[in-house]
Amino acid sequence: RLFAFESGFLPLVGPLLSPHVADRMQASSYVRLRSQLEEVRLLRQTEHVSEALMDKMRPIITSDKPTFKRLFTHETWADYIGEDSSARWQDVLGGWSSSTILLSIAPRVILFSLWAALVALASRLTMLATGLPFRLSPVPLQLQGTAIGLLLVFRTNNSYERLADARALWGRVVLLTREVASGVATYLQLEEDGTPNASACEACRYMAIFGWVLKSRLRADEESNDVIDAVLSAGDARWLRSQRSRPISIISRLRRLIHEEYTRGALSAHLHFKLEEALFQLYQVVGGCERLFTSPIPPTMSRHVVRSMALWFFALPFVLLGTMSELSIVAFVAATAYIFLGIEELGVQVEQPFDILPLWQICHLISRNVEESAFRELDAYYIPERPAALYTQDRFIV
Numbered sequence: 001r002l003f004a005f006e007s008g009f010l011p012l013v014g015p016l017l018s019p020h021v022a023d024r025m026q027a028s029s030y031v032r033l034r035s036q037l038e039e040v041r042l043l044r045q046t047e048h049v050s051e052a053l054m055d056k057m058r059p060i061i062t063s064d065k066p067t068f069k070r071l072f073t074h075e076t077w078a079d080y081i082g083e084d085s086s087a088r089w090q091d092v093l094g095g096w097s098s099s100t101i102l103l104s105i106a107p108r109v110i111l112f113s114l115w116a117a118l119v120a121l122a123s124r125l126t127m128l129a130t131g132l133p134f135r136l137s138p139v140p141l142q143l144q145g146t147a148i149g150l151l152l153v154f155r156t157n158n159s160y161e162r163l164a165d166a167r168a169l170w171g172r173v174v175l176l177t178r179e180v181a182s183g184v185a186t187y188l189q190l191e192e193d194g195t196p197n198a199s200a201c202e203a204c205r206y207m208a209i210f211g212w213v214l215k216s217r218l219r220a221d222e223e224s225n226d227v228i229d230a231v232l233s234a235g236d237a238r239w240l241r242s243q244r245s246r247p248i249s250i251i252s253r254l255r256r257l258i259h260e261e262y263t264r265g266a267l268s269a270h271l272h273f274k275l276e277e278a279l280f281q282l283y284q285v286v287g288g289c290e291r292l293f294t295s296p297i298p299p300t301m302s303r304h305v306v307r308s309m310a311l312w313f314f315a316l317p318f319v320l321l322g323t324m325s326e327l328s329i330v331a332f333v334a335a336t337a338y339i340f341l342g343i344e345e346l347g348v349q350v351e352q353p354f355d356i357l358p359l360w361q362i363c364h365l366i367s368r369n370v371e372e373s374a375f376r377e378l379d380a381y382y383i384p385e386r387p388a389a390l391y392t393q394d395r396f397i398v
Helices: 021-026 030-043 051-061 074-081 085-094 100-130 139-187 198-218 225-231 234-241 246-263 269-294 299-320 326-351 359-374
Strands: 002-005 008-011 389-391 395-397
Touching: 030 198, 030 225, 030 359, 100 299, 100 326, 139 198, 139 269, 139 299, 139 326, 139 359, 198 225, 198 234, 198 246, 198 269, 198 359, 225 234, 234 246, 246 269, 299 326
Parallel strands: none
Antiparallel strands: 002 008, 389 395
């Protein structure tokens, strides 16, 4: 039987590259698993950010203000909403100069402002030379502005729907990896000392690194080899690193492992079906993430929005001539450009949702959930609200 997914056709229980059994058994102990997951925490104490992503998202990544790039806590919500509305407004307006939107659109706002100043100056010189004012009816521009506004809202809404879909998919990753890890640790036969057996430990290993592997697939210049090498045995690590789609390979490996446990009678039929269903849903999640990543909002729409706004802003100063002073025209065009271009930039920043989701924290949460599922007693481990450092050319504290 074959199942069709975004990544292609996959066999239900097809032949996979067999991991080295000796390596697997050597690394499958309860104590070894816990030390491996601890090593992942030490490896990923700081967020790895590529140069390309850093250049694109630097103001958001390095900001100490509440952003969608970090998971919210009670303290974050208190800082974000604030107890005093006036203080919140003051804080927001006070940080205007460091706004990511303002920094992104400032060159275009300046361009249209200079164009408005040039048009106003040319109109003044023409009126001095001929004595005739230059005026145009604002009605055509009003009709065009309405259409452009609707197009902007439609595009921005689509971008935020993509962001919401991506966050929901990663929420399902958290849920399903926890479900699989908890299931194998509970349903598979325990060792004599009451700890999960070798197969359960192996499944927990794959679930612990699943988030990191999926994250590296969805972000440019991301690597997961260090996590793979830290958690898996040498044979398993070599096998996984050689795979084209590592998330799909992990799921396929777990399906094979669970099927082996079922065929040898260590797992009942209904529990086997329950775990299979969770893994099938993980397939769907990976396919959903790949769909969002590979299929953006149609670029033709984005190009049409930009070209329409450019025409509109180049025409805007002409209809304002004679209605206000030259300085007021420049100020009005600058303010209007900030609003319209800001709305367009909002959609651009979130169109690739995996760049701004707090995946670093979510991956730590997934690994922690696996630990909680596999171990009965755990020391408290705090998942940081934000990274302590970032990787660019050098490491620095933000």
